[in-house]
Amino acid sequence: MRLRHLSITAAVLVLAACGGAQDDTVPPESAPSEAAPVADIAVAGPERRILAFGDSLFAGYGLEEEEGYPEQLEDALRQGGINARVIDAGVSGDTSAAGRQRLAFTLDAQDTKPDLVLLELGGNDMLRGIQPDQTRANFAAMLDELQERDIPVLLMGMRAPPNYGTEYQQRFDALYGELAREYGARLVPFWLESIFEDPSLFLEDRIHPTAEGVGMLVGDTLDDVQKALPAEG
DSSP states (O other), X not given: OOOOOOOOOHHHHHXXXXXXXXOOOOOOOSSOEEOOOOOSOOOEEEEEEEEEEESGGGTTTTSOGGGSHXXXXXXXXXHTTEEEEEEEEEOTTOOHHHHHHHHHHHHHTOSSOOSEEEEEOOHHHHHTTOOHXXXXXXXXXXXXXXXHTTOOEEEEOOOOOGGGOHHHHHHHHHHHHHHHHHHTOEEESOTTTTXXXXXXXXXXXXXXXXXXXXXXXXXXXXXXXXXXXXXXX
16 A cells, blocks of 8 residues: 655645645555556666655645556656656655655665655645754755765755745745755756646645646656656666
8 A cells, every 4th residue: 555645745735725734644654655557558668766755745645546646757757658667655744854764764675776766855844844954954864865875866846935934935945956956966946836826736625736736747847857867777
């Protein structure tokens, strides 16, 4: 059974609904799961393994299993002829600190080293009022771990809402770009850009994206993922 029912980031709720958020954290399951293979699609080349490491935005809360971001991303990549396997490694309520604590374990649990890690965290830090400097330090530690293992990273950037205050907003928004430059990681500056202003692309809770919303996110970030995959060697 795949990991799901993750607490969503504050940014989606505040930016899309201009309201408060409730942390609906539930206990995580023991290990990430892999998306089911897509049948009857002609793909070529060696298998490209992508680890989707994040919070509820990767978990497909309230959706069918095949409707989550990792699953739809894998489908889209395979539809494009890429022999992709996307591994769902989201954990309920994860802050950047929680991600930092479990990253090495998650990587060690993989049968094969991922070709790419999608690193999507930070929203729950905002939800809990964690200072951007702490978030940045946790991201730096995760990026150090991935750099030591020679694993490319695509940072899925978030954006703080205005009601967090100008200083907080500026510090939080800047950390993704700063880290991407420092570590040579690829970056999607704000990966919810294509849906956050459209309430119809969220479930009734106005927090979690619908299957259609996830599909739009996949479509909007597919090129970024493809460019972040290292050349076959």
